[in-house]
Amino acid sequence: DKTNPMLAVRDLQAWYGESHILHGVNFDVREGEVVCLLGRNGAGKTTTLKSIMGIVGNRRGSVMFEGKELIGRTSDKIARAGLAFCPEERGIFSSLDVAENLVLPPEVRPGGLSLDRIFELFPNVKERLKSQGTKLSGGEQQMLAIGRILRTGARLLLLDEPTEGLAPVIIQQIGKTIRTLKEQGFTILLVEQNFRFASTVADRFYVMEHGTVKESFESAELAANMDKLHEYLGV
Ligand code: ATP
Numbered sequence: 001d002k003t004n005p006m007l008a009v010r011d012l013q014a015w016y017g018e019s020h021i022l023h024g025v026n027f028d029v030r031e032g033e034v035v036c037l038l039g040r041n042g043a044g045k046t047t048t049l050k051s052i053m054g055i056v057g058n059r060r061g062s063v064m065f066e067g068k069e070l071i072g073r074t075s076d077k078i079a080r081a082g083l084a085f086c087p088e089e090r091g092i093f094s095s096l097d098v099a100e101n102l103v104l105p106p107e108v109r110p111g112g113l114s115l116d117r118i119f120e121l122f123p124n125v126k127e128r129l130k131s132q133g134t135k136l137s138g139g140e141q142q143m144l145a146i147g148r149i150l151r152t153g154a155r156l157l158l159l160d161e162p163t164e165g166l167a168p169v170i171i172q173q174i175g176k177t178i179r180t181l182k183e184q185g186f187t188i189l190l191v192e193q194n195f196r197f198a199s200t201v202a203d204r205f206y207v208m209e210h211g212t213v214k215e216s217f218e219s220a221e222l223a224a225n226m227d228k229l230h231e232y233l234g235v
Pocket of ligand 1: 021040041042044045
């Protein structure tokens, strides 16, 4: 259905214990888009992704994905609905080699990419198959972390700061990968601190502050709103 958004987040609230972190987050992601959540440290971007994915236990409001309510579902059911989360810390197991890390996520719904398709996207992951997780560079770990969630059959990918700590040339490769995934029909919700990078890949942006969404921009509107963005992000 092209008229309804693929993902509609409405009045999303979340708590860690007693701490109320998200105070009513609202945004949409349409099928085929790359949407980016921007905001300073602590604004609630990661918590938003984790709440959508069902990793934060205490959450309220509505997260509709393709017409299905995700609030109240467990994270495994959410994965089976077609979402996958790539965490900021990447989650590569150091005691396993690349091949073993790669096959950890099961295909939870039809349409998961084969290993060959994943190697086409990430040729350097293929070259490192026998290496221990710990021996990989940050960039190789990030590619492995993105590559392996493609096995699940997810169509909406939640990527948390994929460029963090990476060299500019690797950041460019990640950007190319995200554009290729978009061309191949994936929908991407991205969290980024790196505004310059985000502006090269995202179609639309939401700016978060203190657990809510304050602004939204199309990529074509960024240049005209740099002062505002500077205030929110310090870029
Ligand atoms: P960052 O880029 O630093 O991850 P962010 O915008 O993603 O920033 P969150 O990680 O969502 O922000 O954090 C939002 C708030 O929630 C912060 O005040 C943070 O200290 C708090 N927080 C995050 N994780 C936990 C946790 N497990 N327990 C308690 N508070 C947490």
